[in-house]
Amino acid sequence: GAKIIQSFMWYLNPRQVFDLSQGGPKEALELYRKVHNLRILACGGDGTVGWILSILDQLRLNPPPPVAILPLGTGNDLARTLNWGGGYTDEPLSKILSHVEDGNIVQLDRWNLRVEPNTEANPEEKDEAATDKLPLDVFNNYFSLGFDARVTLEFHESREANPEKFNSRFRNKMFYAGTAFSDFLTGSSKDLAKHVKLVCDGTDLTSKIQDLKPQCLVFLNIPRYCAGTMPWGNPGEHHDFEPQRHDDGCIEVIGFTMTSLAALQVGGHGERLCQCRQVVLTTSKAIPMQVDGEPCKLAASCIHISLRNQANMVQKTKRRNSMPLLNDQQPVPERLRIRVSRISMRDYEALHYDKEKLKEASVPLGIIVVPGDSDLELCRTQIEKLQEEGDGAKPKTLSSQKLSPKWCFLDSTTADRFYRIDRAQEHLNYVTEISQDELYVLDPELVITQTVGTSPAMPDLVDSSAAPTGHHFAFPSSSSSPPSSPAPSAEPGHCLSHKDDLLIEAAKSGNFCKFQELHRAGRDLMVRDSLGQTVLHHAVKSGSKDIVKYIIENAPSEILDATEEENGETSLHQAAALRQRTICHYIVEAGASLMKTDLQGDTPKHRAEKANDPDLAAYLENRQHYQMIQREDQETAV
Template sequence: MVAQPNPALALRSDSERQIRSTVDWSETAVYGEHIWFETNVSGDFCYVGEQNCMAKLLQKPLSRRKCAACKIIVHTPCIEQLEKINFRCKPSFRESGSRNVREPIVVRHHWVHRRRQEGKCRQCGKGFQQKFAFHSKEIVAISCSWCKQAYHSKVSCFMLQHIEEPCSLGAHAAVVVPPTWILRVRRPQNPMKSSKKKKRTSFKRKSSKKGAEEGRWKPFVIKPMPAPLMKPLLVFVNPRSGGNQGAKIIQSFMWYLNPRQVFDLSQGGPKEALELYRKVHNLRILACGGDGTVGWILSILDQLRLNPPPPVAILPLGTGNDLARTLNWGGGYTDEPLSKILSHVEDGNIVQLDRWNLHVEANPEANPEEKDETAADKLPLDVFNNYFSLGFDARVTLEFHESREANPEKFNSRFRNKMFYAGCDGVDLTPKIQDLKPQCLVFLNIPRYCAGTMPWGNPGEHHDFEPQRHDDGCIEVIGFTMTSLAALQVGGHGERLCQCRQVVLTTSKAIPMQVDGEPCKLAASCIHISLRNQANMVQKTKRRNSMPLLNDQQPVPERLRIRVSRISMRDYEALHYDKEKLKEASVPLGIIVVPGDSDLELCRTQIERLQEDFSPQPSALQRLLFQEGDGAKPKTLSSQKLSPKWCFLDSTTADRFYRIDRAQEHLNYVTEISQDELYVLDPELVITQTVGTSPAMPDLVDSSATPPGHHFAFPSSSSSPPCSPAPSTDAELCLLHKDDLIEAAKSGNFSKFQELHRAGRDLMVRDSSGRTVLHHAVISGSKDIVKYIIENAPSEILDATEEENGETSLHQAAALRHRTICHYIVEAGASLMKTDLQGDTPKHRAEKANDPDLAAYLENRQHYQMIQREDQETAV
């Protein structure tokens, strides 16, 4: 009889065993060790099988873990049982013993049985039958966790020769560090020899940098093989950036790459990894984090003096990401597949980035009586990549750091006489600056600042200056008044003062300053700004082929006629992994005609023009959608205008839909992301279902009375008599079905409003003029209902606009002088920059309502909100 394992003993031994969720770089690292992360995935069997599964033996549910490198799932107590079935993870290194030296240096496949598998079998070309039921035990596929090739789990597809054949490392082989390059070295056994070697290496450490590297006793060394076409990649992830994005991204990169080329920056920083890989030819770096993370890595590269320094690409997490925007990586990672990110890093162009020294000396001529004991005598950083600034923006950032509550209304200081001197390239700019009376002065290295604004503005407007570049050895000096600083978020710019190569600043009193978002109050000083060096960076570019191709690989036609459809955020979040259902849920906007080689920037202008003639209450003829003869069911055109926050969706190049950052639209051809229809995501789109409609089809179509060849869209109602004509506009429909939730908001009936919402009514409902329940609650002056909506509705409601005047609820609250309600809406995060159709912000509406105190409050919060975005990145 075979002895059964004791569940209690197994559980106890598992608790004593260390379950690793990081790569082990110590001399005791286990060959083929898994990297475990907790998972709540269900519906997949424990990989050890029923005979060894502790959950099966104990007859109760147990926690599960997933290996980031090979994606198998086991119960936590079953990890130890993997040794019984002798299943190891894909090996991330090799031993340096003599036996391995004689063997040919190739990477073998790492085959894993799968009960679920996407794609098609490499042998027969057929898809894999998916087994979603929990009770299904059938293995449908065998796939390699290195190259991702997959075969049907049957002899006719997966043949024996596949087991031992060399692995190509797959689509990203050019950036993968092969495990054959990473060797674990043996320590010397003789302690006397070891002692002598330590003394020799100690001497070398003092005499040369090379000796310092050799003197570090590390169990691992990198021995790269000659491979001129390879661009090996090191990935550094700041897990504190972008909420929980960083931790998830680490796991994904471990799946696509060798886990030993993926580093968590919270585990000691980038220096040790860069030293380890310093001899790798054509090395590239991917910095996953905010601009501060990129600056950290560039500073370490300066210290190590790698020659040539490896170029740095950016996966932008965090909030500001101005350097990432400058280099075309976008304003923040959303949901683009990491496989595409790796391709962009491999294909990106290497460009230079100017970096600037900041040398600070105390000002000996400063008045001792004006000395500020709270002021620092040095800046937080001595080099900057993005900008150096002093004045109002630094003051707000500093107060936010120190007290978590900025008070911009207390700052009214300008650069007065005898307080400040500025010299650029030997020219005294002090009089010019004093004439401007700025409250903020910015020395800018890149075009972007303060979460994507462009403070230098359009270079074509001023012929006195050269176009702004990040690699020209020049720095742009810009002055801001309070008005121009506030106008940045709506496309304004500051006063262009000069472009120069050297700056001398002398201050006679303590002034708030910040370096790439790091603030301080600096005592009276003399600050010298000079060019430090140029860093190599990777700039994201368009696709490899200079001539875009359609998805069937045919050259594009001279002009394209494309149908544009809009998708709501609710449907996108629920269905973006199901392409067909998401297409069914889309709402048509109309048709655009563009040149065949158009990028998405040009398509955006055409779509905006399509919206210019938009009518909020379209007639039946205006709701006509031309069908291309594809057999699709006719749909009604959207009755809502696009909000300013809409973005394009890629529906063709991945197994799901994903968003395209607006800052990257010029990098994408329309033929790359669209076939016969172009999809856009609108986070403010509200789907109001009529009676009898399904979630996938917001409107029904009555085509029985339409002329042949035409499809007219009419919302139908089950409560209407069969012979009565269906209402042809949203306004008529609203008369038939008054929304009692809106009525409760109008009347200020809080208990009724709360009762209706708890019964399932949608807080995002709108009336025929596009007003939300928040608009109506503001008009009625019901503070309780406003507060309830803010606490329970999606945040998109805060900036939702009605159609008649383009007003948000904050515009209306300011116009009605509802101060408490304004406070509620502002503190919830509503935009103070948003303008109505007259170009007014909420502050302007308060001024027109003759409430100067409310206008002053809104202006102060507007300034604070503008600076806060950048400060959030600094806190990363």
């Protein structure tokens, strides 16, 4: 941190650089309060944005400067709502500042939270660990109570007690998943409806709450929640409710059962209860709550929610004036015929500052035909259609390898280098803005292998007018079925040596200290025994959670889907068959495929069903659906 501040002071006037740990942003904003047409770029998560908006409230600037967002947080729900995306990739700063300058100014409702103690609550329900006030008295995104707040609170308390155990995003996600699954099985929030009274705009909805029996209540100000999900959904022809807006002076009240919470991850929504302007929420016992991600356990209280004000925000927009064809004063063509080429992550990282070399390293995928004013969302549909039509019996060349679910578009024209376009911002980019006659995509999981024969052939042309457009999902063929023959060269790992035999034995016996000692001494975690079983297979069989976690954190990710030779089972198949719920969690959250089948055609869900564990099977099925439709690398939502 100190080195970064010194660098800023070297490049800028030291009076323009402020240390936010020393008094926050107030001094800096005060200094610039008289600058005309001031726009602020908040680089951070939604909490950083809320911090800045609260300081602007204190300064009473007139007019208040609009705030844009460079998303660097975990969920980034407000950034997603305003089209800034779910996270920063590698877009040049000059491009970002240009978007800040050209963006539209929109309003964002902000809501007050006023808390009063509930004097009528039963004294026997008093919880000594509960607090009498919320962590924030205003929210921009959402306020919630019940299941999601309980999970967030447990994570927060555990991190406060043992910060050294929460030093990576992977471990944080593992903790969230484990806590959520534990609460899911125990039903710790199932009696929420018994202790809540809800009045919206003078209408008592308590009976509706008691009928629904939700385990979570959410008061939502923006469409996005929990790292990109949309809990209000689209009311469509449901005339009782309007589509959600962040500037209409109304707040949406949503109830979630455990079923609808699970469905949220696969495009579902909660139970729409009300759209209102004022809320009075009364609780009769201490309940976990969270305000824009800040959790607490609030004692029995009466909470009043009312509109505070509206903040000026910058919304990223499509930039028609930057389309190359329009700059040249030429009409937009009716149809575009575009060649699509794929680039591997290895080549991208090595060559993305050298456009010509990177273009030479690309692999052709095919040709698509789209309308001249198409955005990248339509192009994605056509590229995935191209992949589906290329599934026939073709030689396994680089061009015939299917795109992985994490592929993204590359801008090859508007900057001095290639850069990635966030999945959530594809609708903001016209294809003519980032491409002239060739479109490049980045596939982080493209495997460069030796091929025999001629150079890759160009697949067939796909025309968007040839069939109705729709979303097609493409997955690597290896994720849906095992290899036809378990050749050792097809999987990671190598033959067993005498030294590595000790590592296998430590995994079999569940001796974590010995296993860790052997690995640190240089033993290979990708070793296999004579039956093709990895150390992860053996750790699962021994039931050692510590060894499983250690392997996941230290071994290459290929070990997660490695299959043994006898039955074609992955370690997840075996964990499901042994009904090891926690270990299944670890492996699933690390990214193992839930769609891979063994030689009997069973997925891990099927193995859990055969082991008579319906709860584990339901969990695996839910995560399998989520994995099937997940189109971007977003943070695991609660």
